[in-house]
Amino acid sequence: MKSRTWKAALGLVGACAAVFAGAVAPAAPAQAADTIDPNAAVTLNIYKYVGDPVSPQPAPGTAPTGLDPLPGVTFEVKRLTNVDLTTSAGWATLSSVTAAQLSDGDTANDGGVTLGGPVTKVTDAQGLASFTNPDIKVGAYLVTEKQLGNYTVAAPFIVTLPHEGANGAWDYTQNVYPKNQKIQPTKAVNDDKATLGQNIDYTVNLPVPAGDLTAFGMEDQLVADLTLVASPVTVKASNTKVTLDPATDYTIDTANNNLTVTFTEAGRKKLQEQRVSDPALAVSVGFSATVKSIPTSGVITNTATLIGPNGMRITTDVDANGDGKPDPASTTFANLVVTKTGPAGTDNAALNGAVFELYRCTETAPGSGKYALSGNALTMSTDAQGKKGTTITTAKGVTGGAASTAQAFAVPVSSTNTDATGTISETYCVLETDAPAGFVRNPEPILVTYTPGEGGNAGTLTASVMNQKNTILGNLPATGAWGVGLILLLGLVLVIRGIVTSRRDREDQPTVA
Numbered sequence: 001m002k003s004r005t006w007k008a009a010l011g012l013v014g015a016c017a018a019v020f021a022g023a024v025a026p027a028a029p030a031q032a033a034d035t036i037d038p039n040a041a042v043t044l045n046i047y048k049y050v051g052d053p054v055s056p057q058p059a060p061g062t063a064p065t066g067l068d069p070l071p072g073v074t075f076e077v078k079r080l081t082n083v084d085l086t087t088s089a090g091w092a093t094l095s096s097v098t099a100a101q102l103s104d105g106d107t108a109n110d111g112g113v114t115l116g117g118p119v120t121k122v123t124d125a126q127g128l129a130s131f132t133n134p135d136i137k138v139g140a141y142l143v144t145e146k147q148l149g150n151y152t153v154a155a156p157f158i159v160t161l162p163h164e165g166a167n168g169a170w171d172y173t174q175n176v177y178p179k180n181q182k183i184q185p186t187k188a189v190n191d192d193k194a195t196l197g198q199n200i201d202y203t204v205n206l207p208v209p210a211g212d213l214t215a216f217g218m219e220d221q222l223v224a225d226l227t228l229v230a231s232p233v234t235v236k237a238s239n240t241k242v243t244l245d246p247a248t249d250y251t252i253d254t255a256n257n258n259l260t261v262t263f264t265e266a267g268r269k270k271l272q273e274q275r276v277s278d279p280a281l282a283v284s285v286g287f288s289a290t291v292k293s294i295p296t297s298g299v300i301t302n303t304a305t306l307i308g309p310n311g312m313r314i315t316t317d318v319d320a321n322g323d324g325k326p327d328p329a330s331t332t333f334a335n336l337v338v339t340k341t342g343p344a345g346t347d348n349a350a351l352n353g354a355v356f357e358l359y360r361c362t363e364t365a366p367g368s369g370k371y372a373l374s375g376n377a378l379t380m381s382t383d384a385q386g387k388k389g390t391t392i393t394t395a396k397g398v399t400g401g402a403a404s405t406a407q408a409f410a411v412p413v414s415s416t417n418t419d420a421t422g423t424i425s426e427t428y429c430v431l432e433t434d435a436p437a438g439f440v441r442n443p444e445p446i447l448v449t450y451t452p453g454e455g456g457n458a459g460t461l462t463a464s465v466m467n468q469k470n471t472i473l474g475n476l477p478a479t480g481a482w483g484v485g486l487i488l489l490l491g492l493v494l495v496i497r498g499i500v501t502s503r504r505d506r507e508d509q510p511t512v513a
Contacts, residue, residue: 034168034169034170035086035170036085036086036138036162036170037138038086038137038138039137039138040138040162040172041132041133041172042132042133042136042137042138042161042162042172042173042174043130043131043132043161043172043173043174044077044130044131044132044136044141044143044159044161044173044174044176045128045129045130045131045173045174045175045176046075046121046123046128046129046130046131046143046176046178047069047123047126047127047128047175047176047177048069048070048071048073048123048127048128048129048178048179048180049067049068049069049070049127049177049178049179049180050067050068050069050070050151050179050180050181050182051067051179051180051181052179052181052210052279053152053154053178053179053180053181053210053211067179069123069125069126069127069128070123070127070148070151070180071122071123071124071125071126071127072122072123072148073122073123073127073129073145073146073148073151073180074120074121074122074129074145074146074148075120075121075122075123075129075143075144075145075146076118076119076120076143076144076145076146077118077119077120077131077136077141077142077143077144078115078116078117078118078119078141078142078144079115079116079136079137079139079140079141080094080102080113080114080115080116080139080140080141080142080158081114081115081116081139082112082113082114083113083139083140085138085139085140085160085162086138090140093111093112093113094113094140094158094160096111096113097110097111097113098158099142099143099155099156099157099158100155100156102115102142102156102158103142103144103156115142119131119135119136136161137161138161138162138172139160139161140158140159140160140161141158141159141160141161142156142157142158143156143157143158143159143176144156145178145310147311147312147313147314148180149314150182150183150184150314151180151181151182151183152180152181152182152183152209152211152308152309152310152312153180153308153309153310153311153312154178154179154180154310155212155214155309155310156310157176157178159174159176160174161174162174181209181210183207183209183306183308183312183314184207184314184318185204185205185206185207185218185304185305185306185314185315185316186204186205186316186318186417186418186419187202187203187204187205187302187303187304187316187328187329187417187418187419188202188203188205188329188417188418188419188421189201189202189302189329189330189331189415189416189417190202190203190415191331191412191415192412193379194291194331194333194410194412195291195333195379195380195381195386195388195409195410195411195412196291196292196293196294196381196384196385196386196409196410197290197291197381197386197388198290198291198379199229199288199289199290199291200226200288200289200291200300200331201286201287201288202220202286202287202288202289202302202304202329203284203285203286204218204220204284204285204286204304204316205282205283205284205419206218206282206283206284206285206306207280207281207282207306208271208272208274208275208281208282208283209275209308209309209312210275210276210279211272211309212272212309213268213269213271213272213275213308213309214268214309214310215263215268215307215308215309215310215312216263216267216268216271216283216307216308216309217250217260217261217262217263217306217307218259218260218261218285218304218305218306218307219258219259219260219261219304219305219307220258220259220260220287220302220303220304220305221257221258222257222258222259222289222302223300223301223302224292224293225291225292225293225294225295225300226257226289226290226291226292226300226302227257227289227290227292228254228257228258228259228287228289229287229288229289229290230254232287233252233254233259233261233285233286233287234284234285234286234287235250235252235261235283235284235285236283236284236286237270237271237274237281237282237283238280238281238282238283238284239274239278239281241274242270242271242274242281244267244270244283245267248264248266248267249263249264249266249267249270250262250263250264250267251264259285259287259304261285262307271283285304289302291410294333294409294410294458296456296457296458297453297456297457297458298332298333298334298413298453298457298458298459299330299331299332299333299458300330300331300333301328301329301330302328302329302330303315303316303317303328303329304316315328316328316329316418317329317418318418320416320418320422320423327416327418328416328418329415329416329417329418330415330416331412331414331415331416332412332413332414332415332416332459333410333411333412333413333458334411334413334450334453334458334459334460334461335407335408335409335410335411335458335460335461336358336380336392336407336408336409336411336428336430336448336461336462336463337399337405337406337407337460337461337462337463338356338392338394338405338406338407338430338462338463338464338465339403339404339405339462339463339464339465340354340394340403340404340405340406340436340465340467341464341465341466341467342439342466342467342468342469343466343468343469346469348403348404349396349403349404350396350404350436351394351404351436351439351467352393352394352395352396352404352436353393353394353395353434353435353436353437354393354394354404354406354432354434354435354436354439354465354467355391355392355393355394355432355433355434356391356392356393356394356406356430356431356432356433356465357377357378357390357391357430357431357433358377358378358380358390358392358408358411358428358429358430358448359373359374359375359376359377359378359428359429359430359431359445360373360374360375360378360426360427360428360429361373361374361427361428361429361445361447362374362427363427369447370444371429371444371445371447372445373429373431373445377390377391377431378390380392380408380409380411381408381409381410381411382408382409383409384409386409386410391433392406392407392408393406394406394436404436411428411461412426413425413426413450413459413461414426425450427447427448428447428448428461429445429446429447429448429463430445430446430448430463430465431445431446432446432465432467435467435470436467438469438470439467439468439469439470440467440468440469440470441467442465442466442467446463446464446465447463448461448462448463449461449462449463
């Protein structure tokens with residue numbers, strides 16, 4: 001009994017001691033207040049991917065899937081130097097300005113915000129550009145992407161370090177995942193009728209980028225060898241659902257030999273809305289330019305530039321040869337020289353007066369060496385000043401030598417398009433329409449051969465046409481000059497006799513009363 005009472009007493013004492021200890025023991029330390037530490041280390045990770053910027057976005061802080069990283073993109077950050085994120089006033093200043101205002105070059109609308117010096121990073125093989133201390137520190141930053149090749153440019157944006165994380169606490173690491181589209185405008189060339197004083201026709205194809213189309217259009221500053229034809233200039237959308245009105249949707253400027261097409265807000269809205277459901281949407285611009293002169297190289301180039309959002313500028317030049325050097329659309333010209341020859345012993349310098357036409361032609365069968373003419377005779381420049389004609393005539397020393405030759409100028413040899421068409425080379429034949437005196441006209445189309453130039457000089461088009469002597473006409477049977485005269489006289493006598501006989505027959509008829 002005593003034992004049980006003692007044990008109960010001890011238990012009570014222990015319980016009281018425990019309660020007392022709990023009452024006097026120091027409390028567990030409270031969690032530190034979540035305030036911004038201006039000296040904390042910060043990290044800004046920019047992950048660059050190739051993709052449509054309006055495609056589904058990943059959850060915050062997670063990388064998109066199924067997209068390829070894009071290395072080599074340069075990002076520039078500038079600190080908003082008078083924005084203090086540790087104060088409410090700093091956040092108020094930040095909310096009064098946008099990235100677009102800070103990046104437009106006009107400080108008047110920057111709300112008093114000032115920018116520090118630039119810090120740049122380039123994305124690595126994984127598409128990552130990482131900014132850390134000491135290059136950056138706690139604060140707000142304007143992030144600007146620089147153009148890389150023919151990729152679109154992300155709009156400038158502002159990040160804060162730290163930012164409010166998923167759990168509501170300040171997070172000193174910021175991960176962003178801007179995406180780029182690959183955009184390639186192209187140019188097609190039609191120089192079928194081109195020569196000095198004639199036109200080359202161009203068509204520029206402009207893919208429409210996805211997203212906010214804050215700017216769209218093109219410009220084409222023509223080289224000095226071309227003169228822009230101011231009208232007509234055609235502007236069409238690839239999708240017939242989009243009807244572009246020249247009065248409201250775009251403007252055209254042709255000053256200073258420079259074609260500029262600029263879409264208005266109304267035109268951009270049409271394109272932007274259609275682009276959501278039409279990834280292949282593009283705008284084509286067609287125009288002509290007159291060949292004013294031919295450069296020493298014989299090659300006239302032309303480059304147009306697509307103008308897009310966020311300062312994007314992408315040319316129509318493409319690396320068609322795989323040498324890492326983009327090439328422009330172009331037309332290659334050469335002069336044509338046709339040389340007359342005759343059989344052994346012929347004085348080739350005396351084969352003047354042969355007349356030739358120029359045609360496009362095709363080989364009748366592979367390796368046959370026989371050619372069929374296509375279409376009509378081509379118009380040529382028959383002198384260096386651009387005089388037009390469909391024939392050229394041989395004369396001694398035309399090209400500076402002793403041979404009898406005919407020459408045409410500025411004949412288009414090939415055209416290079418920057419679209420899938422690539423380079424198109426012409427095949428020409430000459431056809432003799434009149435032979436020199438005493439020779440038979442060559443009846444065959446003769447292939448014209450192109451020899452590329454060297455050392456930056458134009459190439460040449462040449463053809464050598466053989467004539468056989470006319471030995472047939474001199475061997476035909478003939479009566480001689482007197483014989484021909486007698487035949488003519490006899491014919492005249494027979495005609496007169498017929499007339500007289502007919503009259504007598506009428507007079508001998510009896511008269512009917």
